[in-house]
Amino acid sequence: MNISQAATRAGLPAKTIRYYEEIGLITPGRGANGYRDFSQTDVHNLRFLARARSLGFTIEECRALLTLYADKGRASGDVKRIAQKHLEQIDSKIAELRSMRATLSDLISACAGDHRPDCPILTGLAGESR
Amino acid sequence: MNISQAATRAGLPAKTIRYYEEIGLITPGRGANGYRDFSQTDVHNLRFLARARSLGFTIEECRALLTLYADKGRASGDVKRIAQKHLEQIDSKIAELRSMRATLSDLISACAGDHRPDCPILTGLAGESR
DNA sequence: CTTGACCTTCCAGTAACTGGAAGCACTATC
DNA sequence: GATAGTGCTTCCAGTTACTGGAAGGTCAAG
Known part of the structure; x- marks a missing residue:
């Protein structure tokens, strides 16, 4: 096709x-x-x-997985190892995003968000709040 | 310096x-x-x-934020809008990762991870399990 | 005067596509 | 057979936010 x-x-x-x-x-x-x-x-x-x-x-992980998929004599342990490593990376990415989210959320809730120039988000980014 | x-x-x-x-x-x-x-x-x-x-x-968001930071007549609403949009993106990214994590975690726990070739991770990726 | 650390610019590479241009192939219609 | 429209091909460039490295100028110390 x-x-x-x-x-x-x-x-x-x-x-x-x-x-x-x-x-x-x-x-x-x-x-x-x-x-x-x-x-x-x-x-x-x-x-x-x-x-x-x-x-x-990643593409390279996919390449490895596809090779294992084609290999009928594979050891499932090889597959699992790749998957587990990837799971760890997902977990650390989630943790990183949650940390970002927490900080950002704090800054946002402190900001009036109106026509006035005072902005805790900017002062927070500038590092003045610590 | x-x-x-x-x-x-x-x-x-x-x-x-x-x-x-x-x-x-x-x-x-x-x-x-x-x-x-x-x-x-x-x-x-x-x-x-x-x-x-x-x-x-992102760099472009940083550029905008930096401009607002320099602008003493800024409206904090402009800053807040950028931040909130970014927060939404973080949230959707977290949701996406959590969904990945759930699927992957299921596959991993179903896999013996030994020397044998049978692997639920691979069959899962191949779409045979649904 | 030489050594070593620091500075400069420029080029290439990263991850995983995505858009677009130029040009050939196939199908259907007139 | 000419033409139009769609689909296929390759190739080049752009995306994000850097990072590594080469070639070469500058500076401070001994």
Whole structure:
């Protein structure tokens, strides 16, 4: 099938699929006219990639996961290790955002937000409040 | 003062400060030798930028905030609007990460993580579990 | 006068796409 | 067969916010 159909089935933009081929994540065949020809397996791999990316795995992690996915002799421990490491990164990102959120929220609630120039948000950012 | 001292006082790498000048966030003076010469105000602005960036504001938001900071006739409402919009983005990012975390965590806990090839993480990513 | 630390600019690379231009291929219609 | 419209191709550039490194000028100490 052509790229637009593969894109629809995988839930990815055609542009992204071309990019994935460019970096060697997938290697669809080619028709006589030079068009990419996607097999069911290609689409399957694209869906796999779409899900992995939506869980926040980096491209390189996706590459590793896809390799493990194709390797029927894999050890599930290898997969789990990657996933756990990623989970830790998600957790630290959440913690970082929560910390930002707390500070920002405090500043916002202290600000009148009217036509007057006095602004605790700015003075907070300027470091005058500590 | 020279850039390394300004960097120390602002808590930013010298590279970053040069970058900020390049994109017009700050405009330190220059000595006869061509070295940048940072005033107290420059350092103050750098610290402001460092704090704003650490709260996750984008460079363009920082630019706007810095402009408002310099404008003594500002309306605090303008500042608050920027901050609130940013807070919303933080919240949606947190929500997204939490959703990822939940899914990933489920997959991980279902995986034995040993030498065997069976892996719920991979089958989950492949979409076979739904 | 040389050494070492510090400064300068400029170029390239990062992550993961995304937009757009120029040009060939296919399908349908007139 | 000409034409129009859609889809495909490649290639180049831009995005965000830096970061690393090279080549070379400057300064303070000994």
